[in-house]
Amino acid sequence: xxxxxxxxxxxxxxxxxxxxxxxxxxxxxxxxxxxxxxxxxxxxxxxxxxxxxxxxxxxxxxxxxxxxxxxxxxxxxxxxxxxxxxxxxxxxxxxxxxxxxxxxxxxxxxxxxxxxxxxxxxxxxxxxxxxxxxxxxxxxxxxxxxxxxxxxxxxxxxxxxxxxxxxxxxxxxxxxxxxxxxxxxxxxxxxxxxxxxxxxxxxxxxxxxxxxxxxxxxxxxxxxxxxxxxxxxxxxxxxxxxxxxxxxxxxxxxxxxxxxxxxxxxxxxxxxxxx
Amino acid sequence: xxxxxxxxxxxxxxxxxxxxxxxxxxxxxxxxxxxxxxxxxxxxxxxxxxxxxxxxxxxxxxxxxxxxxxxxxxxxxxxxxxxxxxxxxxxxxxxxxxxxxxxxxxxxxxxxxxxxxxxxxxxxxxxxxxxxxxxxxxxxxxxxxxxxxxxxxxxxxxxxxxxxxxxxxxxxxxxxxxxxxxxxxxxxxxxxxxxxxxxxxxxxxxxxxxxxxxxxxxxxxxxxxxxxxxxxxxxxxxxxxxxxxxxxxxxxxxxxxxxxxxxxxxxxxxxxxxx
Numbered sequence: 001x002x003x004x005x006x007x008x009x010x011x012x013x014x015x016x017x018x019x020x021x022x023x024x025x026x027x028x029x030x031x032x033x034x035x036x037x038x039x040x041x042x043x044x045x046x047x048x049x050x051x052x053x054x055x056x057x058x059x060x061x062x063x064x065x066x067x068x069x070x071x072x073x074x075x076x077x078x079x080x081x082x083x084x085x086x087x088x089x090x091x092x093x094x095x096x097x098x099x100x101x102x103x104x105x106x107x108x109x110x111x112x113x114x115x116x117x118x119x120x121x122x123x124x125x126x127x128x129x130x131x132x133x134x135x136x137x138x139x140x141x142x143x144x145x146x147x148x149x150x151x152x153x154x155x156x157x158x159x160x161x162x163x164x165x166x167x168x169x170x171x172x173x174x175x176x177x178x179x180x181x182x183x184x185x186x187x188x189x190x191x192x193x194x195x196x197x198x199x200x201x202x203x204x205x206x207x208x209x210x211x212x213x214x215x216x217x218x219x220x221x222x223x224x225x226x227x228x229x230x231x232x233x234x235x236x237x238x239x240x241x242x243x244x245x246x247x248x249x250x251x252x253x254x255x256x257x258x259x260x261x262x263x264x265x266x267x268x269x270x271x272x273x274x275x
Numbered sequence: 276x277x278x279x280x281x282x283x284x285x286x287x288x289x290x291x292x293x294x295x296x297x298x299x300x301x302x303x304x305x306x307x308x309x310x311x312x313x314x315x316x317x318x319x320x321x322x323x324x325x326x327x328x329x330x331x332x333x334x335x336x337x338x339x340x341x342x343x344x345x346x347x348x349x350x351x352x353x354x355x356x357x358x359x360x361x362x363x364x365x366x367x368x369x370x371x372x373x374x375x376x377x378x379x380x381x382x383x384x385x386x387x388x389x390x391x392x393x394x395x396x397x398x399x400x401x402x403x404x405x406x407x408x409x410x411x412x413x414x415x416x417x418x419x420x421x422x423x424x425x426x427x428x429x430x431x432x433x434x435x436x437x438x439x440x441x442x443x444x445x446x447x448x449x450x451x452x453x454x455x456x457x458x459x460x461x462x463x464x465x466x467x468x469x470x471x472x473x474x475x476x477x478x479x480x481x482x483x484x485x486x487x488x489x490x491x492x493x494x495x496x497x498x499x500x501x502x503x504x505x506x507x508x509x510x511x512x513x514x515x516x517x518x519x520x521x522x523x524x525x526x527x528x529x530x531x532x533x534x535x536x537x538x539x540x541x542x543x544x545x546x547x548x549x550x
Binding site for chain 1: 299300302329384385386504505506508509510526528530531532533534536537539540541544545
């Protein structure tokens with residue numbers, strides 16, 4: 001199982017929690033983690049490697065050649081790193097045919113084998129639609145998503161990628177052009193690119209299973225007429241995603257705060273950072 | 276690290292969650308679990324043994340010879356199993372010198388080495404005082420605890436035992452006599468015996484570290500003037516105890532419900548009971 005994270009140094013410790021939770025919840029899987037970063041150095045990875053060692057997983061740090069982004073338009077607030085997720089196939093070893101990208105603000109709480117092995121057909125990606133989080137009624141958003149007629153908006157935080165197909169069919173120029181043409185309307189660049197340019201090429205996955213928005217317990221419960229209660233979540237959901245500004249590593253008293261903070265402490269212990 | 280549980284078949288799956296949480300949170304410890312039960316059979320232990328195998332732990336089932344309790348007074352609602360915790364030294368292998376008894380409604384969320392290794396001096400036990408849970412103002416309770424002048428009441432759910440000292444100094448007759456003499460006043464028999472007969476022989480441990488009452492988050496937070504918030508708990512507390520009637524395996528929407536239910540699901544997966 002190949003896992004991808006793209007991050008800067010500030011998020012490394014959160015990615016470590018995500019990775020630890022993935023490993024505890026997927027015993028028996030051979031996990032290879034690929035990290036793409038501009039500022040993380042090999043030395044920074046010692047704690048994360050101790051987590052890997054405890055579970056027989058491997059981690060490999062990849063750097064991106066600056067030349068590859070000479071043609072990339074930049075946007076205020078965003079570095080070229082915003083491209084790493086969608087262009088990871090350029091940097092990843094050629095022999096990899098599939099990889100699962102995961103945001104660092106994720107907690108894996110169940111098995112990932114079914115997601116990882118799902119048939120993609122002729123799609124490039126699999127991702128979950130997050131309903132109702134983005135307000136689609138505003139003028140900016142209507143324009144922004146005009147090209148993509150859909151009843152939802154794919155969240156790019158959990159993204160299964162067919163790398164072989166991506167190498168054949170994706171072109172950096174397409175992405176750079178899309179950014180150039182829509183620059184003023186992109187609010188969440190990587191996610192907007194994914195939806196705007198590749199919305200039709202994404203196989204949908206169930207958000208309550210693989211991209212559960214940790215803010216939306218009540219909404220999921222109501223929408224399922226009471227079925228998706230805490231017992232359901234804890235026996236069915238595999239990926240909890242702490243979307244939004246309030247992160248569980250800061251003060252955060254949501255229903256899943258204790259669970260996240262416990263994993264953070266436990267990961268730190270496995271990483272040798274705490275008693 | 277020797278761990279003791281005394282239980283009937285209904286509690287076996289909860290003990291399995293407790294054991295799993297203990298093992299995940301104490302990597303590198305050699306854990307030997309001893310189970311004392313009247314109705315659990317060797318065959319019932321297959322799932323629990325798979326959990327043990329995943330962490331290199333061992334489990335041993337001990338049965339109690341009925342003859343040993345010929346002199347034991349019985350009480351309505353309580354079987355002779357109420358004696359197993361305090362008289363475990365009679366059944367446990369002679370070579371064991373120390374054991375940590377843990378209730379099955381416990382979740383271990385941190386390291387136990389410091390507790391397990393604590394010096395007991397001339398005490399028989401270590402346990403935590405639960406303040407304010409038992410109403411000591413009622414006449415029954417005043418009588419009940421008359422022999423034990425203290426500002427608290429030891430909870431018997433986490434009980435470190437010096438087995439060598441117990442073999443030398445504890446006598447089943449003392450316990451049986453205490454029960455006979457106080458029968459009408461015993462509400463929580465094993466705990467009342469522990470406090471009434473051995474209250475002076477218990478080394479106190481910090482309840483917020485090793486016997487955190489999961490119902491009392493607010494009380495601990497207030498009593499500590501805000502210090503013991505969720506971050507503190509998740510980096511300091513090693514044992515969460517789901518005291519009281521509302522158990523997290525039933526509907527239970529406390530702050531720690533997600534954490535408990537996650538561990539229950541994960542333990543079941545390691546035990547081979549679920550995908």
